[in-house]
Every structure is written in C-alpha cells, then in structure tokens.
Amino acid sequence: MSTGTSTGTSTGTSTGMDLQIDWTRCDGHGLCALLLPESIWLDDRGFPVFRRREVPEHLLPHARRAVAACPALALRLERSAPRPAPHPAPSHTAPSHTAPSHTVR
Amino acid sequence: MTATAEPTHGPLPAGIMPATAWGTARLLAGTTSGRVDLARHRALHGVPRRADAHHLAAALEAVGLLGRGGAAFPVATKLRAMPVGRRGHVLVNGSEGEPASHKDRTLMYLAPHLVLDGALTVAHALETERVTVVIEDPSAFSSMAAAVRERTDARRVRLVPHDHGYVGGEVRAVSRALSGGPAVPPGRRVLPTEHGIGGQPTFASNVETFAHVALVLALGPEEYGTVGASGEPGTTLLTLLGDVPHRGVVEVPTGLPLSALVGPEPGPLLVGGYHGTWIDRPGELTLDRPALRAAGVPLNAGVLARLPGGTCALGEVATVAGWLASESAGQCGPCFFGLPALTDTLHRLASGRATTEEVRRRAGLLPGRGACAHPDGAARFVATALPVLEDEIATHRTHGHCGRPLLGALPAGIRRAAA
Numbered sequence: 421m422s423t424g425t426s427t428g429t430s431t432g433t434s435t436g437m438d439l440q441i442d443w444t445r446c447d448g449h450g451l452c453a454l455l456l457p458e459s460i461w462l463d464d465r466g467f468p469v470f471r472r473r474e475v476p477e478h479l480l481p482h483a484r485r486a487v488a489a490c491p492a493l494a495l496r497l498e499r500s501a502p503r504p505a506p507h508p509a510p511s512h513t514a515p516s517h518t519a520p521s522h523t524v525r
Numbered sequence: 526m527t528a529t530a531e532p533t534h535g536p537l538p539a540g541i542m543p544a545t546a547w548g549t550a551r552l553l554a555g556t557t558s559g560r561v562d563l564a565r566h567r568a569l570h571g572v573p574r575r576a577d578a579h580h581l582a583a584a585l586e587a588v589g590l591l592g593r594g595g596a597a598f599p600v601a602t603k604l605r606a607m608p609v610g611r612r613g614h615v616l617v618n619g620s621e622g623e624p625a626s627h628k629d630r631t632l633m634y635l636a637p638h639l640v641l642d643g644a645l646t647v648a649h650a651l652e653t654e655r656v657t658v659v660i661e662d663p664s665a666f667s668s669m670a671a672a673v674r675e676r677t678d679a680r681r682v683r684l685v686p687h688d689h690g691y692v693g694g695e696v697r698a699v700s701r702a703l704s705g706g707p708a709v710p711p712g713r714r715v716l717p718t719e720h721g722i723g724g725q726p727t728f729a730s731n732v733e734t735f736a737h738v739a740l741v742l743a744l745g746p747e748e749y750g751t752v753g754a755s756g757e758p759g760t761t762l763l764t765l766l767g768d769v770p771h772r773g774v775v776e777v778p779t780g781l782p783l784s785a786l787v788g789p790e791p792g793p794l795l796v797g798g799y800h801g802t803w804i805d806r807p808g809e810l811t812l813d814r815p816a817l818r819a820a821g822v823p824l825n826a827g828v829l830a831r832l833p834g835g836t837c838a839l840g841e842v843a844t845v846a847g848w849l850a851s852e853s854a855g856q857c858g859p860c861f862f863g864l865p866a867l868t869d870t871l872h873r874l875a876s877g878r879a880t881t882e883e884v885r886r887r888a889g890l891l892p893g894r895g896a897c898a899h900p901d902g903a904a905r906f907v908a909t910a911l912p913v914l915e916d917e918i919a920t921h922r923t924h925g926h927c928g929r930p931l932l933g934a935l936p937a938g939i940r941r942a943a944a
Contacts, residue, residue: 443857444712444896463890467858470893 430474445494453487538664544774556635563675566638587746594731606718616729617658620694628762630662632713637672643735659687710816710853710897751918754813766830783807798828800902836932848937859894877925900908
C-alpha cells in the first residue's frame with residue numbers, strides 16, 4: 421500500500437502538533453485514513469497505521485477534519501512533547517512510536 | 526551474609542522455585558533454611574532505617590537503583606516525582622504474570638519482611654500510611670500475610686490477591702483494578718505518580734525494587750555498592766530457564782558475564798523473557814541493565830533462557846507467541862487481531878507455508894499500536910527470533926518440520942483466571 425504524497429524526508433513546516441490515538445477506543449472505522457492519507461493508512465483489519473505522527477502546517481486543516489470525523493473519538497491532536505532540539509525529531513514514518521510511559525510495568 | 530552453593534531449604538510450595546545466591550547473598554540472605562521469619566530477618570538486616578524523601582532519593586540515586594519490574598526506570602527519579610503527604614499511595618507490584626518469571630513470588634515467599642521493610646521505608650519517606658501489595662501467587666500471598674501478622678508496624682499494609690494475567694499485571698492496569706475499574710491499561714497516557722490508585726499519586730514498583738530499597742538503607746550506599754557492576758551496583762534476581770547450568774531463581778552480583786549464567790556456547794538464548802530479545806550467543810554481554818539496554822538487549826524482569834538442542838525452537842517461539850496472543854486484554858484492535866495473526870503466520874512458517882518476510886511484516890505492524898507495550902514486546906520476541914533461528918527456519922521451509930519434538934522448554938500454560 422503506497423498512497424503517500426509525503427516522499428523523502430521533507431515533513432513540511434512543523435506545527436508542534438502530533439496525532440495521538442486512544443487504541444482502546446479505535447474501532448477501525450477508517451475515516452482518518454480517507455481524510456488524511458498523507459499521514460495514515462489502514463492495516464488489513466482496517467486499523468490505522470501512522471506514517472508519521474507530526475502534523476506539518478499544510479496538513480493541519482486535514483488533520484483537524486480527521487479528528488473531528490472519528491466516530492469513536494479515538495483520534496486526537498496534541499501538542500508535541502517538548503523537544504530539546506529546535507529542529508523536528510526524526511519522523512515516525514515506521515509504525516513505531518513507543519512512549520516510555522507505556523513501558524512502565 | 527555468606528556465599529551459598531546449593532539451596533538446602535526444605536520442600537517448597539508449588540510455583541516457588543529453588544533459589545540460590547551466587548556470591549553475596551543479600552535478598553536471599555538466610556533463605557537456605559527456608560522462609561525468613563521476623564526474628565531471623567531482624568538478626569540478618571537489623572531494624573529498618575528510616576529516611577525522609579530527600580535523603581532516601583539521594584541514597585537510591587547514589588547506587589543508581591533501577592526498577593526491577595521490566596522498565597528499569599530510575600527509582601530515585603520516580604520517588605522525586607511523588608508529593609509528600611497523606612494523599613500518596615505506595616503500590617508494591619507482585620503480580621508477576623509472566624509464566625517464565627518466578628523471582629518475585631520466590632522473593633515474597635522466602636524473604637517477605639525485606640519487601641515489607643522496603644515498602645514501609647518508602648511510605649515513611651512519603652509520609653503516607655497507604656501501602657498496597659498485589660500478589661498473584663497463593664504461596665507468596667500466604668507468606669506475606671504471615672509476615673504482616675508477625676510485625677506490629679505493618680497493620681495498615683493491604684494485601685490484595687491479583688490474578689489478571691500478564692497485561693493485567695502492568696502497573697497502570699493494577700492501579701486501575703485497585704481503583705474499582707477493570708484490570709486493563711488505560712487508553713491514555715497516565716503516570717502512576719500523577720494519577721494512580723483512586724486518582725491519587727502512587728509510587729509503584731516491583732517487589733524486588735522495594736527489597737533493594739530496604740537493603741540500600743540497611744547497608745548504606747557505599748556498602749551496597751561494593752559488589753556488582755559500576756553502572757548498576759548490587760545484586761539482582763534472575764529466573765534461569767531451559768538448558769542452563771543451574772535452573773531456577775538466582776541472586777547474582779550485576780556485572781557477571783552472561784556466559785557464566787547460561788553457558789558460553791552458541792545457541793538460541795532469550796534475554797528478558799516474553800517481551801525480550803533473542804540472541805545467538807552470550808558473547809561479551811554482561812549483566813548490567815544500562816549496558817544491556819544500550820546493546821539492544823534489555824533485561825526486563827530478569828528472565829534468561831537457553832533453548833535445549835533437542836526441542837523444536839520455532840515451535841517454542843510459536844507456542845509463546847500464542848500465549849502472548851491469549852494474554853491480549855482485547856482492548857486494542859491491532860493487538861487483539863495482530864497477535865493471533867502473527868501466531869498463525871509463525872505456525873504456517875513452521876509447516877513451510879509462509880515466509881520469514883511475512884512473519885516480519887506482521888510483527889512490524891505491532892509496535893506502538895496499543896494502550897500498553899504488550900504488542901511491542903510480543904513483536905520484539907518474535908522478530909528477534911527470526912535471524913537467530915535462520916537455520917531451523919530453512920529446515921522447516923524445506924521439510925515442513927524439523928524432526929524435533931516440542932519439549933515446552935518455555936512455559937506458556939494458559940492459566941488465566943476469569944477476569
């Protein structure tokens with residue numbers, strides 16, 4: 421599945437906003453991938469896979485629409501965790517985004 | 526505190542493994558003759574020292590104590606994140622839902638007072654009386670309950686049976702269950718130190734962590750740091766499984782070469798249990814949480830296993846993958862559907878009907894796609910096995926089997942109680 425218009429390493433102007441998802445709410449309706457294919461595609465069960473979490477300036481209106489359209493209220497836009505460096509952190513193009521707080525056992 | 530060779534304690538209850546200290550016995554001091562009661566505990570460790578939160582954090586920082594439940598978070602940092610005062614809770618996590626791990630139940634059974642000393646020390650430092658210990662194993666529970674009755678300073682300690690499996694033992698799931706909710710991790714990021722039991726700040730850690738807190742104060746940071754690796758001094762508990770020189774629970778100084786624990790020869794080795802990493806030989810790795818993490822082989826809750834040469838290695842991996850799938854809390858689609866699909870692909874790989882690449886793709890879809898780290902850990906367990914088992918997989922691909930029986934060297938009993 422390759423529908424991405426985001427090629428290469430260019431991620432656009434940073435907005436400081438990240439897409440976040442509450443996986444316990446997501447039921448795989450899939451509207452987010454329709455409205456924001458640049459950032460989200462769907463696995464074979466219809467659950468979203470993030471190409472990247474950061475939302476660049478030119479996608480922000482689309483990201484807001486995707487958040488508003490989520491029937492399960494699972495998708496959110498949240499301010500990115502503060503980053504030490506002024507430039508954006510490496511984009512999470514691979515579906516790997518492990519927050520340290522998730523690993524506390 | 527002397528070196529001990531072989532465990533000589535009497536018959537142990539089911540679920541409690543023989544425990545041996547190699548070199549300096551600290552957590553396991555006095556356990557060669559079985560459970561350490563209060564009198565013996567006091568003779569070994571003295572009356573517990575107390576410290577305020579500032580001094581306790583300084584002492585824990587001086588020895589670089591890391592949490593022993595799996596995440597290896599610096600304990601001093603966690604303590605400093607807690608407000609001091611009555612609102613706070615102390616949560617001792619003894620759920621140990623991983624069937625490969627036995628160190629926590631063994632510690633609670635053999636040295637319950639050391640765990641209680643640590644929990645009460647933290648509670649004293651935080652100026653709270655609210656201490657909760659959750660315990661899965663019935664023998665460990667009985668021993669802890671007897672310990673609470675033996676002493677006068679633990680009357681307020683609440684012991685709670687907690688049998689909610691692997692994911693249900695994750696600290697935020699435990700905290701939620703203790704707050705009257707379901708024993709599943711919350712969908713949004715919360716830190717127990719901010720929003721724990723009943724929504725109150727909660728200092729939560731693994732039972733072994735608390736026992737070390739007691740030792741750091743009893744010995745003092747300098748004495749505590751006289752054994753072990755410089756990066757993470759002291760001792761650690763491990764569960765050694767499979768084809769290793771000494772199976773069972775051991776207390777060892779950190780800094781030992783892994784080859785001393787599991788033997789130097791090559792062969793599939795699992796470091797860090799069922800959310801852990803497969804490697805093909807111990808090599809130069811040493812037992813040191815920061816160093817192992819830097820090497821990409823985190824120790825997690827301290828399970829080390831070597832697969833016996835006579836077992837179907839791919840079958841062992843698939844069996845554990847199936848167990849991991851059965852332990853999904855069922856909350857998050859990518860985990861609930863993804864882990865059974867991954868297991869199915871592994872079984873098809875074993876019968877020569879799928880490729881390594883298909884397994885890798887399935888595993889690659891899991892990380893970061895759940896409310897907790899269960900899909901991440903399961904993906905790591907499976908994905909890292911693939912290169913290590915390359916020769917076995919080739920045989921399976923050609924013949925549809927490897928000709929070896931499945932010995933079940935990695936325990937994966939489906940023993941989940943009804944929630």
